[in-house]
Amino acid sequence: MKRWKKIAIVLLVLCIVAALAGWLCIRNGFSARAEPSALEVFVATRARALAIPSADRDRANPVANSAEAVNEGMEHFADHCAICHGNNGKGDTAFGKNLYPKAPDLRLTTTQDKNDGELYYTIYNGVRLTGMPAFGAPDQSDAKLTWRLVRFIRHLPELTAAEQKHMEALNPRSPSEVREEQEEDDFLRGDAPQNGEKENQH
Numbered sequence: 001m002k003r004w005k006k007i008a009i010v011l012l013v014l015c016i017v018a019a020l021a022g023w024l025c026i027r028n029g030f031s032a033r034a035e036p037s038a039l040e041v042f043v044a045t046r047a048r049a050l051a052i053p054s055a056d057r058d059r060a061n062p063v064a065n066s067a068e069a070v071n072e073g074m075e076h077f078a079d080h081c082a083i084c085h086g087n088n089g090k091g092d093t094a095f096g097k098n099l100y101p102k103a104p105d106l107r108l109t110t111t112q113d114k115n116d117g118e119l120y121y122t123i124y125n126g127v128r129l130t131g132m133p134a135f136g137a138p139d140q141s142d143a144k145l146t147w148r149l150v151r152f153i154r155h156l157p158e159l160t161a162a163e164q165k166h167m168e169a170l171n172p173r174s175p176s177e178v179r180e181e182q183e184e185d186d187f188l189r190g191d192a193p194q195n196g197e198k199e200n201q202h
């Protein structure tokens with residue numbers, strides 16, 4: 001057989017394999033509800049892991065492990081991350097569990113076994129084609145804050161009930177929730193607005 005014919009056959013076989021793999025990946029459509037096939041999960045997670053340069057993956061956390069670093073990371077997490085990941089990192093939130101890929105349980109070994117550098121890279125750059133946003137400022141001026149978040153993620157498996165309560169107070173609130181809380185406070189202090197008082201009289 002001529003050389004070009006052999007090459008053409010190899011290329012054809014490769015095309016068929018690629019088309020088959022593609023079909024296996026997308027036959028369930030692209031809904032965020034449907035569980036993807038094992039092949040799709042494998043391809044996507046491998047591609048994601050390979051996308052992190054090894055120099056970034058191997059970076060050590062320059063922020064020392066201290067109660068203050070963990071606390072600052074915790075307060076920032078409550079404000080920016082808990083909406084998807086939950087205060088306890090489980091990801092069991094309306095946003096977190098209805099995305100695909102779902103927000104992972106950050107307390108599990110799938111996350112905890114990753115290097116600090118890998119977690120930093122993920123928070124700084126986000127994960128393309130997923131719900132995970134890129135949080136880092138382009139000039140890395142907030143690098144310390146991100147490394148503190150990594151310290152807090154390491155602390156998640158030992159989060160106490162008191163810490164979780166502290167976080168709940170810092171979770172973002174909608175304008176109507178803020179208004180309701182303000183009205184409740186005013187009412188308890190006895191200086192409710194006029195129309196509120198009228199409503200409460202009958």
Ligand code: HEC
Binds near residue numbers: 101110114122132153
């Ligand atoms: C809008 C929802 C959303 C918000 C807000 C969010 N995340 Fe995520 N996060 C995700 C999703 C979805 C993934 C899974 C991405 C994937 O499958 O690769 C993820 C993945 C991660 C991972 C990688 C875990 C692993 O095992 O690879 C880390 C670390 C992380 N998030 C930290 C954070 C931090 C810290 C914040 C706040 C600064 C944050 N996330 C805010 C949705 C979110």
